Amino acid sequence: MELSKTFDPKAAEERWYQRWIELGYFTADPQKPGEAFSIVIPPPNVTGQLHLGHALNVTLQDVIVRVRRMQGRNTLWVPGTDHAGIATQNVVERELGKEKLTRHSLGRAAFEQRVWAWRDAYGGRILHQLRKLGASCDWTREHFTLDPDLSRAVNEVFVRLYRDGLIYRDRRLINWCPRCETALSDLEVEHRETDGQLYYIAYPLTDGSGAITVATTRPETMLGDTAVAVSPDDARFSAMVGKRVRLPLVGREIEVIADAAVDPKFGTGAVKITPAHDFNDFAIGRRHGLAEISVMDTRGRMSAEAGVYRGLSIKECREAVVNDLKAQGLLEKIEPHRHAVGACSRCDTAVEPLLSFQWFVKVAPLAGKAIAAVRNGETRFHPRFWENTYFAWLENVHDWCISRQLWWGHRIPAYRCSRCEHFTIAADRPARCEKCESTELVQEEDVLDTWFSSALWPFSTLGWPNETLDLKKYYPTSLLITGFDIIFFWVARMMMMGLYCLGEVPFRDVYITPLVRDQHGRKMTKSRGNVVDPLVIMDDYGTDAVRFTLAQLAVQGRDLILAQDRLAASKAFANKIWNAARFVMMNLSGAPEPIPAVEVSALDLAERWILDRLSDAIAGVTEAIDAYQFNTAALRLYQFIWHEFCDWYIELAKEPLKAGGERQAAARYVLVRGLDQLLRLLHPFMPFISEEIWQTIRPYIDERDLAPHLAIAKFPQAGNEKLSEEEKVAMSHCIETTEAINSLRSLMGFHPGQRVTATIRPTGAGAEDIAREFAAWMTYAMTMAKAEKLEVLESGAERPRSMVTTVLEWGEVSVKAPDGFDFDKARRALRKKLDDVSTHHEQHLRRLGNPEFQAKAAAEMKEQIEQRAEELGSQRKVLEAQLQLLGGAE
Numbered sequence: 001m002e003l004s005k006t007f008d009p010k011a012a013e014e015r016w017y018q019r020w021i022e023l024g025y026f027t028a029d030p031q032k033p034g035e036a037f038s039i040v041i042p043p044p045n046v047t048g049q050l051h052l053g054h055a056l057n058v059t060l061q062d063v064i065v066r067v068r069r070m071q072g073r074n075t076l077w078v079p080g081t082d083h084a085g086i087a088t089q090n091v092v093e094r095e096l097g098k099e100k101l102t103r104h105s106l107g108r109a110a111f112e113q114r115v116w117a118w119r120d121a122y123g124g125r126i127l128h129q130l131r132k133l134g135a136s137c138d139w140t141r142e143h144f145t146l147d148p149d150l151s152r153a154v155n156e157v158f159v160r161l162y163r164d165g166l167i168y169r170d171r172r173l174i175n176w177c178p179r180c181e182t183a184l185s186d187l188e189v190e191h192r193e194t195d196g197q198l199y200y201i202a203y204p205l206t207d208g209s210g211a212i213t214v215a216t217t218r219p220e221t222m223l224g225d226t227a228v229a230v231s232p233d234d235a236r237f238s239a240m241v242g243k244r245v246r247l248p249l250v251g252r253e254i255e256v257i258a259d260a261a262v263d264p265k266f267g268t269g270a271v272k273i274t275p276a277h278d279f280n281d282f283a284i285g286r287r288h289g290l291a292e293i294s295v296m297d298t299r300g301r302m303s304a305e306a307g308v309y310r311g312l313s314i315k316e317c318r319e320a321v322v323n324d325l326k327a328q329g330l331l332e333k334i335e336p337h338r339h340a341v342g343a344c345s346r347c348d349t350a351v352e353p354l355l356s357f358q359w360f361v362k363v364a365p366l367a368g369k370a371i372a373a374v375r376n377g378e379t380r381f382h383p384r385f386w387e388n389t390y391f392a393w394l395e396n397v398h399d400w401c402i403s404r405q406l407w408w409g410h411r412i413p414a415y416r417c418s419r420c421e422h423f424t425i426a427a428d429r430p431a432r433c434e435k436c437e438s439t440e441l442v443q444e445e446d447v448l449d450t451w452f453s454s455a456l457w458p459f460s461t462l463g464w465p466n467e468t469l470d471l472k473k474y475y476p477t478s479l480l481i482t483g484f485d486i487i488f489f490w491v492a493r494m495m496m497m498g499l500y501c502l503g504e505v506p507f508r509d510v511y512i513t514p515l516v517r518d519q520h521g522r523k524m525t526k527s528r529g530n531v532v533d534p535l536v537i538m539d540d541y542g543t544d545a546v547r548f549t550l551a552q553l554a555v556q557g558r559d560l561i562l563a564q565d566r567l568a569a570s571k572a573f574a575n576k577i578w579n580a581a582r583f584v585m586m587n588l589s590g591a592p593e594p595i596p597a598v599e600v601s602a603l604d605l606a607e608r609w610i611l612d613r614l615s616d617a618i619a620g621v622t623e624a625i626d627a628y629q630f631n632t633a634a635l636r637l638y639q640f641i642w643h644e645f646c647d648w649y650i651e652l653a654k655e656p657l658k659a660g661g662e663r664q665a666a667a668r669y670v671l672v673r674g675l676d677q678l679l680r681l682l683h684p685f686m687p688f689i690s691e692e693i694w695q696t697i698r699p700y701i702d703e704r705d706l707a708p709h710l711a712i713a714k715f716p717q718a719g720n721e722k723l724s725e726e727e728k729v730a731m732s733h734c735i736e737t738t739e740a741i742n743s744l745r746s747l748m749g750f751h752p753g754q755r756v757t758a759t760i761r762p763t764g765a766g767a768e769d770i771a772r773e774f775a776a777w778m779t780y781a782m783t784m785a786k787a788e789k790l791e792v793l794e795s796g797a798e799r800p801r802s803m804v805t806t807v808l809e810w811g812e813v814s815v816k817a818p819d820g821f822d823f824d825k826a827r828r829a830l831r832k833k834l835d836d837v838s839t840h841h842e843q844h845l846r847r848l849g850n851p852e853f854q855a856k857a858a859a860e861m862k863e864q865i866e867q868r869a870e871e872l873g874s875q876r877k878v879l880e881a882q883l884q885l886l887g888g889a890e
């Protein structure tokens with residue numbers, strides 16, 4: 001078999017992914033042996049399109065899933081999608097809008113059908129894209145949060161929580177989106193600082209003794225005022241507490257009350273209280289038993305309670321109220337005022353607090369256990385600092401409003417009795433009202449917050465509430481990999497629900513992925529136009545290169561900066577591996593058959609050295625993966641493959657390969673073994689190219705019960721071909737000597753093929769012995785540095801003339817200058833170059849040190865200058881070092 005000249009990523013990606021699926025390699029079987037390793041995918045929204053965040057998240061999951069599978073663990077990775085209530089409903093509503101239809105004109109049943117049709121047509125897109133990335137999910141266990149079995153789990157949890165008094169229905173103030181016409185949870189509201197105004201309005205006291213002035217950012221809500229409040233400690237108002245004022249424009253008499261929640265420093269120190277339109281006022285109102293008067297409807301228009309203002313929009317009403325107050329001389333002044341305004345996270349419309357009946361989960365009792373489970377280490381966050389974020393939220397959590405006035409989602413399993421109004425809660429539709437036995441029951445119109453079903457994902461997808469084999473084998477799951485932005489929405493809620501329903505945490509480890517930024521460190525946004533589409537870069541560089549880059553850049557706790565040159569470097573890495581494999585294949589002559597292991601004692605130093613490096617790489621990669629340090633694992637792999645295996649060992653193997661006989665056999669064995677093992681290590685990161693190469697080398701591998709494909713081959717274990725300490729020192733001397741000669745070669749301008757004469761003058765104790773004892777490494781250094789002569793001098797010998805010398809810790813390495821080499825001229829040229837670079841470097845530093853530049857230049861410009869200054873700085877260092885080498889030479 002032979003490898004083609006270049007690697008064709010597209011062909012390999014299609015061929016192997018399909019093969020692995022056909023052969024069922026990713027299908028888990030709970031009855032098979034092996035310690036379980038399970039992971040549930042954060043289900044992307046069914047409306048989703050693969051973005052870099054997904055690509056990173058899925059790559060890291062796939063790396064660890066593939067490693068565990070190859071390590072023989074009983075591995076399950078559950079894929080699926082989230083119905084994404086409000087997001088999906090909005091997408092379909094926008095479509096309807098193009099046809100001049102609304103969901104209301106369509107009716108609920110027809111609308112739901114429309115959404116299902118949309119889902120069937122487009123909902124699989126994102127999952128298809130995950131396959132393109134190489135995700136080794138068990139597609140036979142694909143789930144959708146609205147599947148019948150998952151819906152059953154939702155109903156079951158709802159009923160249990162209700163029976164335990166942890167779900168209740170109440171008329172309370174909630175966040176409302178007037179465009180989506182639904183309640184929102186606190187987390188679905190985005191707060192933004194906005195320039196607004198503060199209106200000062202006089203409320204006349206009914207006893208004729210004057211007026212009390214309140215300050216408000218929302219004058220239109222005064223129509224719903226039911227009190228004026230001051231701080232109990234505020235001496236300015238102590239005489240007024242208990243008096244009554246006449247509410248302007250409305251005429252209602254309301255009381256002046258004292259409440260500690262009032263900030264005496266805000267406005268005049270007196271505030272209007274509108275319980276139905278403000279969260280603080282609502283709390284104060286409930287404490288004082290105030291009436292709750294709602295003056296707006298669910299579409300953000302003024303309601304009948306607003307009297308003459310009925311039907312106006314909020315904006316129109318504000319203008320009208322302000323004008324009317326002015327006309328009556330009650331508007332004292334208007335001041336500019338910056339304050340936070342909440343917006344719907346789905347459609348950006350300003351959110352209105354609205355008084356309505358909703359369903360809530362009492363979170364505090366659930367939160368306690370979720371906090372404890374992380375405190376006592378049952379679940380660990382990586383990086384650890386995210387635990388603080390998790391604790392801070394759970395310790396201050398409010399009750400969770402779980403009802404949504406949407407049509408797309410799990411309809412709440414509550415049935416209202418038309419006769420007695422009582423709600424009967426049941427997983428399946430009950431025949432009668434549990435209170436009055438009436439059969440006239442109507443199911444609650446509202447659906448549940450999307451995150452309610454997502455919170456059950458780690459066990460609903462394993463078959464809960466049935467006691468399935470999957471549940472028994474794979475719960476708790478081993479690991480969750482997700483973004484920091486959904487620690488509250490999702491991670492914390494899964495913890496609460498897992499502990500509540502199963503008494504055990506849903507996962508042992510939580511790895512929080514870094515945020516992906518562009519090469520300048522900026523967030524990727526549509527408006528900046530710097531969004532990188534993973535599908536496009538997968539096409540350009542190959543999926544393996546994209547995966548390797550993402551893993552290599554995933555440093556725990558740091559943002560991931562994705563620069564295109566990193567992708568190009570990963571593509572070059574893939575090519576390097578390909579070429580190395582071609583070299584190995586070309587040197588395996590004869591019919592393919594397993595190459596038997598060669599005794600360690602029959603191996604040369606270089607061979608034992610590369611096997612030692614291989615063991616070290618295996619140990620390093622395995623350890624890093626276990627600690628979720630994907631970048632460290634990728635880096636070690638890169639170093640081993642590129643520098644140790646390709647740059648060194650392949651070069652050193654050329655001579656014994658030519659020599660024939662036992663030495664040739666040994667080199668072949670080590671090449672095949674090295675390539676086989678490095679491909680196994682590489683496979684989780686670059687699954688396609690590794691499988692493609694492995695298939696050609698597979699016939700030469702001598703292993704009992706060898707797997708037919710790399711995807712299920714055994715993950716390597718560190719071997720015991722360790723080098724002795726002396727041999728290790730020898731090889732490091734060899735590498736240092738080679739590097740020293742090579743840098744001297746380039747300093748003196750030798751052609752790449754030109755042979756040089758070099759000497760080593762040992763200075764450190766024992767260096768001379770090592771050089772003599774391991775004559776082997778001297779030949780390696782000569783091969784690698786293209787030296788025709790490498791002589792070891794007596795340690796007391798004089799430094800040779802016409803040579804340029806590098807001083808190492810244990811000795812000096814010198815290279816003879818080419819005939820007629822003009823040292824003075826070389827020094828002058830180097831000096832000139834150094835001067836140029838230094839001048840340039842100083843210029844950049846001055847610019848960066850200039851306060852005016854720092855204040856005015858754009859961030860991008862600053863970054864460019866900083867980067868250039870850094871490059872010039874390191875060039876300067878190199879030139880200075882080179883000049884020093886030439887300094888004393890003649």
Ligand SMILES: [Zn+2]
Pocket residue numbers: 177178179180181344345346347348349
């Ligand atoms: Zn909205």
Ligand SMILES: [Zn+2]
Pocket residue numbers: 417418419420421422433434435436437438
């Ligand atoms: Zn009833």
